[in-house]
Amino acid sequence: MPTARLNGELITDWESFHTVSAEVFGFPEFYGRNMNAWIDCLSYLRDEDGMSKFRLRENEVLDIEVQHSEKLRQNAPEIVETLEFCIDDINDRYADYGEAPALKLTLR
Template identity: 75%
Template sequence: MPTARLNGELITDWESFHTECEKVFGFPDFYGRNMNAWVDCLSYLRDDDGMSKFVLKENEVLTIEVQHSEKLRAAAPDIVEDLQFCVAMINERCEDYEETATLKLALL
């Protein structure tokens, strides 16, 4: 199962969150560095649209591991909350299209 590992020690604010995500997910140069753009880049992982370095096969799930999540939660609890919300939203979008969810969030 593919896994994207975000280092929670490196994320202290929105700027560092988007920098870490650009690196880990391989977002394109025109990535908007906001949560709308984050959702756009990760919404169609099975379509190989060039928005992420991850391309999922049918029924495959990308696990997003947030390492040192307790440090991230202490430094920026709003980022953890928005991350959980956006992962759920992307998975709900999959359900709307009668597809298997594409993301799993693991706070480690």
């Protein structure tokens, strides 16, 4: 299973979340640095759209591992909550197209 590791010690606010995400996921230069853009970039991981450096095969899942998640939860609990919500939303999008969920969140 491919893994994208977000370092929760580096994420203290939304700006740093989007900076870390852009680097870890390989988002394009025009990435909008908001959660709508984050969702859009991760909604087509099984397509060749170039919105992320990850490309999943059919039924493959990308594990989004948040390292030092307790530190992140302490510094910015709204980011953890929003991340959980958005991953569920993205997986619902995949289900709407008859595909298996593409993302798994692991808090370490």
